[in-house]
Amino acid sequence: MEAASSAGDTRFLSGLLLHPKLYQVEVKDGKIASIVKEEEKLWNSKLGQVIDYGDAVVMPGLIDVHAHLDDPGRSEWEGFPSGTKAAAAGGITTLVDMPLNSFPSTVSRETLKLKIKAAENRIYVDVGFWGGLVPENAFNPSALEDLLNAGVLGLKAVYLIIAFGLAIRGAESFMCPSGINDFPMTNTSHIKEGLSVLAKYRRPLLVHAEIQKDLESPLGHEHGANDPRSYSTYLKSRPPSMEETAIRELLTVTKDTRIGGPADGAHLHIVHLSDSSSSLDLIKEAKHNSDSVTVETCPHYLAFSAEEIQDGDTRFKCAPPIRDAANKEKLWEAVMEGHIDMLSSDHSPTEPKLKLLEEGNFLKAWGGISSLQFVLPVTWSYGQKYGVTLEQLALWWSERPARLAGQELKGSIAVGNFADIVVWEPEVEFNLNEEYPVHIKHPSISAYMGRKLNGRVSATFVRGNLVYKDGNHAPAACGVPILAT
């Protein structure tokens, strides 16, 4: 692939600006060499190949900063090959893999090496890695520095305490009904230590923020009131106050990240926000006080609401939970107004048997939404009602995630950047049914199956390589592991 070009009525996003005129993007050695207006383009230039995408939208490839590909160790849940094929088919050109749900967790130089080895020659898009901040390394700055020097793009911590004996299993915390938990949770002191080490590296700390302080279960004890097949039982078990309490505590340490503060240079990013009330207000306040803080939410919190989740349909179980329709409206408002900085998939699959689809027990089923391939059409389709623009999609899914992950040459279409590009047709409608080419390993556990969506991805380029086109992938897996230097 020598050149990707746009012609005809193509709408082309240079960086984030929509140019209604006609442009041609020249790609050379994996990077964008020039962006030329139609009337100025030189057909006698040395372009090797010219592709005309007609009416399609040409946009920077999506960067998903929150995906669990479960490789090595649990590749039967997803794995790098199917996960990155699904990403490519969904217009994602870079994803950052979470340090948990694979085995072992990515918490040291050695375990990062295992990740890189598992990814080599098996990834269809570029993949970076977050390292884990866990109690065993949090008070050991040299261990953390060793992990950061080995190339993780930042650290991830699970700040989640469930202080009662109820069998609730979260996406980030409890591994599966066998009771494995190989990614221990952190507290405020660990977070503070992590931030002070990260400051030197100017890399972020991502945090799953949920905390249950009461020793009592929030579930009532009345006989029959807590049907485990009822979504409301699960929802009650993880109220918005769990997010709020965690975020309130986290924000006591983020003042260290202010300019001139002891952790100036570090940054705290709150993952998968679901509560759009008090939790969001706290984040707004911290930003107002110049704490270095950002927040993401995920398409499933923007697409679904608790009211529509049928009894026993554990495909919708995730943590924090999908809340009511009013919460969803407020979440959209926050995204549209810029209080939520970016979106991520939090693709967190497992094997169908652990989703307990037949039993339908929300309290025992694996928590995690399978979505990787669908995030672009989902954001676009469900965003229509709110007037989502292409520029906003590029901001939430490309530019800001690139900044969080420290990828200066990604996230926008600009001369000198990597030619990471998605070509897609926003008007094309499709049904996510058995006939649709789905590339995630276990389509049956995805809450999106059966939905009608708008926005079909026609081609995806990673570093100028055409990795996906109309349902087919390139024969070679030519994505590369991205390591921080």
Ligand SMILES: [Zn+2]
């Ligand atoms: Zn996650």
